[in-house]
Amino acid sequence: HGLLRQQLDVIAPALPDAAPRVDVLRAACQQVETACAHARQRPGAVGAIASLRLADDILAEARARLPVQHVAGTDLSELNTQLGASDATLAFARRQFNEAVTAYNTAVRQFPTVLIVGLFGFRSAGTL
Secondary structure, eight states: OHHHHHHHHHHHHHOGGGHHHHHHHHHHHHHHHHHHHHHHHOTTSTTHHHHHHHHHHHHHHHHHTOOOOOBTTBOOHHHHHHHHHHHHHHHHHHHHHHHHHHHHHHHHTSTTHHHHHHHHTOOOOOOO
C-alpha cells in the first residue's frame, strides 16, 4: 500500500481532473494500513480481519475508479505498468493470506487439535 501511495504522488499532478478519486484512493490506502496494523496486533480479535477485509474491498473499489489513461503531453505507460504491478502484488498477497487461513482453519478442525483449540480459545479465522 505504501508503493501505491508513492505512485499516487506521481500520478496526481498528471491527472488534475481525477483529484477527488486520487484523494479517495489515498484515504483507502490509509484505511487499509490502519486495519492491517490492528490485525497484526490482534490477529485473533473477532473484528480485526473483518475490518481488514472491508478496508481491502474499499481500496479495490477506489483503485478500479482510477483508470489512468493517456494525458496530453504525458506518457503514463510506465505508471500504468507500475499500477498493474501493484494490483498484481496485492492480489498475490490476498491469495497467500487466504491460503494460509484455509490451512489454519483446516488444522483447527482436525482431531486432536480441535480439543486443544477449545481449551486455549482459538477459533476459525476469516479470509480476505
